[in-house]
Amino acid sequence: EADIYQTPRYLVIGTGKKITLECSQTMGHDKMYWYQQDPGMELHLIHYSYGVNSTEKGDLSSESTVSRIRTEHFPLTLESARPSHTSQYLCASSVGGGPYEQFFGPGTRLTVL
């Protein structure tokens, strides 16, 4: 089991709410990633970070934002959730340099009503 954690695992909220999805890893990895995935479908990279104070947008346009103030923590925030944000959000991390495998958290399944 990889030491990467996501909370909450499931979240159902109303439209317009602000939410933060938490991701933490205890492996000391420099690189962290957020993916969006519909059930059984491919993973789309929405944000990544190569280290503290580094954040970049991924291939898939997203209205979310991320921060990387500490190596182990990479939260994702939606300022105003909409039904189109309903999806599974996966956090991953990997060591610097590389390429190396990414370790994934269990995911947060978000439903916006």
Added chain:
Amino acid sequence: GESVGLHLPTLSVQEGDNSIINCAYSNSASDYFIWYKQESGKGPQFIIDIRSNMDKRQGQRVTVLLNKTVKHLSLQIAATQPGDSAVYFCAENKNDMRFGAGTRLTVKP
């Protein structure tokens, strides 16, 4: 554009048979490839990887084959078990990791 994709979206095999899951990639500059297994409600889990300087790598009951000439990657699972039922993703890496759409493997008892 460059893409990673799988030939078949679903695969059904009998328990005990061997499974072969295929993946095509189009970025000839990719130098690292991974197979992931994702069970329902969980994040993807690393199975095996291979770098572009190799054409075959074996793990426990799994083998990955890389054919750079035709840009093809395959995952072979020996003696498939019910616990192997999952969605399998290939991923390629050059500067970033890119994932394919996934193949759902169903193992029939």
